[in-house]
Amino acid sequence: MNVWRERALWGVALGGLLVLVVVSLGLGRYRVPQGELMTVLLDRDGAMPEARRTLLHSILFATRLPRVAGAVIVGAALSVSGAGFQAVFRNPLVSPGLLGVLAGAGFGAALGIVAGASPMGMHLLSFVGGAVAVAAAVGVARLFDAASMLMLVFGGLVSTALFTALLSLLKYVADPDKQLPDIVFWLLGSLTQVTETDVGMMAVPVAIGVVGLTLCGRMLDALAMGDDEARTLGVPVDVLRYGVIAVATVLSAVTVSVAGMIGWIGLIVPHVARLLAGPCNARVLPLSACLGGGFLLICDDLARCVSVEEIPVGLVADLLGVCVFLCVLRLIRRGWAE
Amino acid sequence: MTELVVDRLSFARGGRGVLEGISFAIRGGEMVALLGPNGAGKTTLLRLVLRLLQPRSGQVLLDGRSISGMTRRALATHLAYVPQGHGVVFPYRVRDVVALGRLAGGAMLAPVVPAADREAAEQALARLAVGHLADRSYAALSGGERQAVLIARALVQGARLLVLDEPETGLDYGQQQRLSDLLRRLAAEGYGILATTHDPLRAARIFSRAILMREGRIVADGPAAEMLSAQAIADLYGLNAVSVRPA
Numbered sequence: 001m002n003v004w005r006e007r008a009l010w011g012v013a014l015g016g017l018l019v020l021v022v023v024s025l026g027l028g029r030y031r032v033p034q035g036e037l038m039t040v041l042l043d044r045d046g047a048m049p050e051a052r053r054t055l056l057h058s059i060l061f062a063t064r065l066p067r068v069a070g071a072v073i074v075g076a077a078l079s080v081s082g083a084g085f086q087a088v089f090r091n092p093l094v095s096p097g098l099l100g101v102l103a104g105a106g107f108g109a110a111l112g113i114v115a116g117a118s119p120m121g122m123h124l125l126s127f128v129g130g131a132v133a134v135a136a137a138v139g140v141a142r143l144f145d146a147a148s149m150l151m152l153v154f155g156g157l158v159s160t161a162l163f164t165a166l167l168s169l170l171k172y173v174a175d176p177d178k179q180l181p182d183i184v185f186w187l188l189g190s191l192t193q194v195t196e197t198d199v200g201m202m203a204v205p206v207a208i209g210v211v212g213l214t215l216c217g218r219m220l221d222a223l224a225m226g227d228d229e230a231r232t233l234g235v236p237v238d239v240l241r242y243g244v245i246a247v248a249t250v251l252s253a254v255t256v257s258v259a260g261m262i263g264w265i266g267l268i269v270p271h272v273a274r275l276l277a278g279p280c281n282a283r284v285l286p287l288s289a290c291l292g293g294g295f296l297l298i299c300d301d302l303a304r305c306v307s308v309e310e311i312p313v314g315l316v317a318d319l320l321g322v323c324v325f326l327c328v329l330r331l332i333r334r335g336w337a338e
Numbered sequence: 339m340t341e342l343v344v345d346r347l348s349f350a351r352g353g354r355g356v357l358e359g360i361s362f363a364i365r366g367g368e369m370v371a372l373l374g375p376n377g378a379g380k381t382t383l384l385r386l387v388l389r390l391l392q393p394r395s396g397q398v399l400l401d402g403r404s405i406s407g408m409t410r411r412a413l414a415t416h417l418a419y420v421p422q423g424h425g426v427v428f429p430y431r432v433r434d435v436v437a438l439g440r441l442a443g444g445a446m447l448a449p450v451v452p453a454a455d456r457e458a459a460e461q462a463l464a465r466l467a468v469g470h471l472a473d474r475s476y477a478a479l480s481g482g483e484r485q486a487v488l489i490a491r492a493l494v495q496g497a498r499l500l501v502l503d504e505p506e507t508g509l510d511y512g513q514q515q516r517l518s519d520l521l522r523r524l525a526a527e528g529y530g531i532l533a534t535t536h537d538p539l540r541a542a543r544i545f546s547r548a549i550l551m552r553e554g555r556i557v558a559d560g561p562a563a564e565m566l567s568a569q570a571i572a573d574l575y576g577l578n579a580v581s582v583r584p585a
Contacts, residue, residue: 090427215447222438224428228390229421233495234414234442279428282449 006283009276013290017072020294024068024301025060032056062196070194070202071300071313072293074259075269077206077251079292082266083273083285084213084248087220088241089149092274095267096252099152099245100159104133105256107163110170110183119193123201123257130253133159134245189262189314191300198258209251210289216244217282224279262314265292268325275331295324340366340401340416340498340530342387347396349382356382357554360396364532366498369525371541371562372534374551375575380534383551384501387532388419400499414442418492420502423484426477432487433459433472439494455494462490466520482513489520500524502533506540518544538574539582542566550574 026037039045040056048056081096089098096102108129112122140155141148174180213220219240222230227237255262269292270284277283296313299320303313342364349357357379364370372380385391387398389405398405400416418439426435436459437451444455463469468486471479476487485505492500505521506514522544525531535541541548541562548562552574558565572579 092427214449218438218441218448218451219446221430221434222441224426224430225435225438226421226424228385228388229419231390231410232388232414232417232419233438234409234411235446236410274428279430280434280451282451 006277009287013287013294017290017294017297020297021068021072024071024297025064027301027305028059028064029304030059032059066196066199067191067194067300068297069199070191070258071297073199073202073206074191074255074262075265075296075299076210076289076293077202077255078262078266078296079269079273079288080206080210080213080285081248081251081255083270083281083288084220084244084251085266086270087223087281087284088244088248089153090224090226092271093267095264096248097160097264097266099137099156099249100133100163101130101249101252102256102261103160103163103167104136105130105253106187106261107133107167107170109186109256109260110167110174113179113182113186114170114174123198126257127253129163130256131249133163134249136162138242138245185312186260187314188312189260189317190310190312191259191303192310194258202254202258205250205254209247210286212247213244214282214285216240217280217285220244220281221279260312260314262296262317265295265317265321268321269295272324272328275328295320341399342417342499342530342532343399343402344383344387345397345399347383347386347398348394349379349386349391350394355554357386357393360556362549362556362559364499364530366528366530367525369521369531369544369546370533371545371548372532372551373536373538373541373548373566373574377553378551379554380551381503384503384532384534388417388501389413411442411446415496417499417501418495418497420485420488420492420500420505422503422505422507423479423481423488429475429477431472432463432474432476432479435476435487436462436491436494439491439496443496458494459490462493463487465493466490480513481508482510482516485509485513485517486520493524498528499530499532502531504534504536506535506537514540538566538571 022037022041025041026032026034036056037060039048040060045053078096082094085094085096085098086092105126106129108126109122111129112125117125137152137155137159140158141151145151171180171183174183219235222233222235223237223240230237252266270288273284273287273291277287296317299317300313302320303311303316344360344362347357347360348355360383372383374380382391386393389398400408405413433456434451437455440455440458444452460469460472463472466486466489468483468490471483471487476484479487489500505517509517521531521533525546545562547560548565549556550558550565550570557574558570568582569579571577571582
């Protein structure tokens with residue numbers, strides 16, 4: 001890709017995301033006109049009546065900003081996580097849930113609901129659940145043949161099955177009037193309860209994860225040639241593989257703990273990124289973050305605005321994801337192997 | 339000049355001996371063919387030399403240093419592996435594939451391919467007369483082109499010893515001929531070359547030296563033309579000497 005095309009791509013991607021964020025802040029049950037929105041955002045609201053200013057600040061910064069930021073961070077984290085898993089497994093069909101992180105984190109959250117944990121406790125349980133599920137998958141693989149990626153995938157299948165079963169058990173024993181609806185709603189994925197604290201909690205690990213994985217981009221390119229070849233090129237394959245799995249797991253688990261199950265944007269978004277920027281991971285990973293953040297933000301805007309009753313964003317993301325996937329499938333196929 | 343020494347190397351898989359007491363040395367400028375029937379242990383030997391397997395006993399030395407104590411990166415700058423031209427799931431461009439050879443000698447954690455690496459990749463491709471492939475997708479290349487690209491990557495690595503796994507597999511006659519010329523040229527420039535091959539008649543013409551393996555042992559080691567007589571080939575593969583007709 002030549003330098004100018006690359007600059008243009010990043011300009012459009014980052015600029016587009018910024019515009020989306022600003023527009024999203026204005027959307028919602030209480031419509032804020034663009035003019036007023038910009039006045040407040042650019043901190044030129046000194047002339048505004050005090051009451052109006054307080055109202056707008058409360059709507060924009062206290063209510064909407066955490067949610068908008070949450071959507072961007074969750075979308076970015078899931079997409080980068082998916083791109084990382086796809087690179088490590090050399091397979092474009094892999095999603096972040098491959099090693100059981102989503103199932104485990106979902107189980108953890110459900111456990112929190114059944115046990116009546118505090119919001120913080122639920123975040124923690126969900127995160128730990130995701131990490132334990134992936135550790136179980138890796139453990140199963142190492143039990144038989146640590147070097148085999150096939151065993152790792154089998155380990156993931158086992159772990160996913162186990163935690164899905166445990167989740168079903170929790171649903172079965174949960175109070176059908178109070179807890180069960182909470183669990184079901186959680187599993188649909190939602191950003192309604194994202195707070196400023198959540199955003200702060202997610203931002204740091206997600207930013208570190210995205211930067212860290214991006215720096216490993218060229219080593220991941222070498223890994224695409226096969227394990228043995230990567231080793232002879234000087235890449236510490238095992239450290240890289242398990243390191244990336246660990247980071248991608250943290251990224252996914254964090255999103256589940258805050259926003260519930262928002263499935264397969266982690267599968268689609270990296271494809272679109274690859275289509276736009278080519279297969280080199282140093283570009284695919286950050287571009288996935290950008291596109292994923294924007295995509296989930298659009299989904300969340302729809303979830304907030306389409307009807308009076310809010311629709312779970314996970315549902316919107318799945319539906320919109322299907323449409324996007326079908327639209328780009330032709331192009332994506334071209335991008336796999338010419 | 340780089341020297342590779344394989345010293346009394348043994349390897350076992352599942353308690354069963356696969357290689358037994360393998361010793362030989364390769365210097366820069368030598369072009370060594372590794373021959374033997376399937377299952378003789380050729381590929382296992384290559385993998386041991388590349389430290390992709392751990393020997394049961396014995397060692398591999400590069401310029402007197404055991405490779406078991408070297409980092410992967412240090413090893414990669416001495417010893418390059420040229421696998422059979424294989425497919426890749428993601429459509430990398432040729433120049434990106436070749437630039438990967440520079441990972442070991444440069445910055446592993448780089449978000450973009452450094453300009454120096456891109457230049458080195460282009461030079462290597464031009465040197466092998468495949469500069470026109472630089473912007474093509476590696477996955478779309480023919481077997482011969484892929485082989486040339488992977489050799490270019492090995493050159494970019496800066497290694498002086500090349501280990502090739504059946505490089506002529508899947509190549510047509512013209513491509514095989516071009517590959518032979520290329521390897522001979524590299525040997526003349528001082529590169530040491532170790533390649534497994536399935537074609538003894540061809541090896542006798544092209545390689546300077548042949549190592550014959552059977553059932554995990556070296557049965558002959560010497561100048562290729564002498565080692566690969568019709569009788570020797572027949573013995574190696576369990577054939578009647580009449581059916582082997584050297585060119």
